[in-house]
Amino acid sequence: FAVNLILDNSETKTAPIVIEHSPTYRNLFGATERVVDRYGYWRTDFTRIRSGSILKALGGFLVINALDLLTEPGVWHPLKRTLLSEQLEIGSFDPFYMMAGSGLKPEPIPIKLKVVLIGERRLYDMMLSYEEDFKKIFKIKAEFDHVMPFSNRAVRDYVSFVRKVTDSENLPPFELSGLEEVLAYGCRLAGRKDRLSTRFTNISDLIREASLCASEKNHKVVTGVDVRCAVRHATERVNLIEDKIQEMYEKELYLVSVKGKAVGQINGLSVYDTGEHSFGRPTRITVRTSVGRAGVINIEREAELSGPIHNKGVLVLSGYLRGKFARNKPLVMSASICFEQSYSGVDGDSASSTEVYAILSALSNAPIDQGIAVTGSVNQKGEIQPIGGVNQKIEGFFDVCKIKGLTGKQGVIIPRQNVPELLLKPEVVEAVAKNRFHIYPIATIEEGIEILTGKPAGKELPKGGFTKGSVFDLVDKALDKFAKQIKESGDGDGEAAARKARALAKRRARKR
Incomplete structure (x- = not known):
């Protein structure tokens, strides 16, 4: 047995x-x-x-x-x-x-x-x-966040993790500047300065590559320079699309102005995500206004290139314009909005405030500073709301400004609520510190239009109208002029009728 x-x-x-x-x-x-x-x-x-x-x-x-x-x-x-x-x-x-x-x-x-x-x-x-x-x-479900609060305990845990990886894999130790850069990278992954990422696989990869950078330079310890070198190398392996797009800006295949002023034209910001890498880039947004009753025409929607959230953003900004300028009269105008050289679709509402500024500029004939790009959504009250990808958007516009030449007057307008999320690359931080690039946090449309045009936005007067000579006053007068012209001609529905006819033709074409 x-x-x-x-x-x-x-x-x-x-x-x-x-x-x-x-x-x-x-x-x-x-x-x-x-x-x-x-x-x-x-x-x-x-x-x-x-x-x-x-x-x-x-x-x-x-x-x-x-x-x-x-x-x-x-x-x-x-x-x-x-x-x-x-x-x-x-x-x-x-x-x-x-x-x-x-x-x-x-x-x-x-x-x-x-x-x-x-x-x-x-x-x-x-x-x-x-x-x-x-x-x-499985009766108990436990959810784990991918970020944790930036605290003394979290910092100790990060330092302990770095030491664990270096000891177990016989890597050189990290000095203080190296640890600081690892923490900064953790904040960047988390998307906020007051948070640290718990994606320790990414942190481990950074530790290993930073150690390799240190070895190549014969450093006995890993410094902050080595960690930044590792981050740069990791980015360069996956940013081919970003390089190609920046090359198109350099060759002026993408038309974007970062100097001078223009009426009804503004630089919006968007984020491209390739899976392993995300980056920002500016896009020219233009507005043309005329007499009519069509209201705000979203060209992207007419071309079926606009997503539902972007469509909602256009409707919201239309509500803002009605509430601001049409409480005692009809909003009589036709304003077409276009994302120039955009062929793959547009979605999200982070450009809704940008579109408002372009419309106000077109109506008031007040030129917009092309060296200032804008991001931020807006509600019907004119309040600026936070958006995602603020770091990528700022860095993307900075890179284009660097390609075309920094003037010291360029910058980006962002929502005030996004300030805690700012974790910009050292090059941008240095440029801001030396006043070669600027970041403008704002809370309302009024603040933004004043920065862009250099004119006062204008306050509503008790008897109606706005402060004389202000942007809002010029817009109000332009709308009054449109209304008068329509009343005199007795025809303002031609454009709206044409839009309905085009929509009907599209529906019939689909049925066929």
Whole structure:
């Protein structure tokens, strides 16, 4: 007789924690191994019974990657039955054996353990929707944020993590300036100065590459220069599209002015995301106004290149204009808005304030400083709202200004709420510190139009109208002139009728 000890936890003093990296059927449930005897037959006996991760985690915790588990054939349903029945059957089924029967069927083993699945939220939501027993098995859901508050404890944890990586991989130590740059990189990943990223895989990669940069320069310790070098190298490997676009600005294939002034023309900012890399770039936005009743015409929408959020932004800015200039009279005008040289679609409302400024400029004939780009959404009250990608947008415009020549008067208008998110690259910070580039945080449309035109926005007077000579006064007078011309001609619906006719023609073309 012999004894087959498939599990021995006699020396275990705490609950076992088993992490299963390859959740195959054999690795989870165990198996009954077989051998070929000298006659060519498959043979097995009880001494060839092997335990799996479920049995090894008995009385403790079994940790599995949810995506790996669900994509492994023939594993989910046996695991579900095992956890619901609290009975483990070893070697009862293996989808990869052509001859699954082993001739042995060990008695089910009573089990008590906690299974922890790690995965994305959308995977959890999917399982909750399509697997009725999922909530019965996994009763507790814990969400983990990808950022953490910037605190003394978080800084200590970051420093400890850096040391752990360098010690375990025999990398050179980090000096203070190097650690500061790692923390700055963590803030940049988190998107705010008061947060640190918990994407430690990215941090580990940065530590390794910074160590390589230090070794190439024969540095005994990793400095801040080495970390910045690593960040630059990592960016250069994935920013080919950004380089190509900047080359097009340099060759003036993309038409953008960063000097001088122009009426009804402004530089908006957008963010391109390629998956591994995101960057900002300026886009020329133009507005043409005329007598008519069509209101604000979104050319991108007419060309079916506008997304729903951008369409909403245009409707919101139309509401702002009506509330500001048409409370006692109809808003009589036609204003067409266009994102020039945009052929792949536009979405988002971060340019809605930019579009308002361009409309105000076109109506008032007040030229806009082309050296100042704008980002920020607006509500119907004229308040500027925060947007995403503020760092990429500022840096993108700075790069174009650098290509075309910095004048010392260029800059970017941003929402005031985005100031805590500013984590700009050192080159931009240095330019701002030396007054060669400027950042203007604002809270209202009035603040922005004054910066762009150099004219007072204007205050509403008790008897109606606005401060004489202000931008709003000029806009109000232009709208009065449009209304008078329509009244005299008795025709202002031609443009609106044409738009309806075009829309009807499009619908008929689709039906065909």
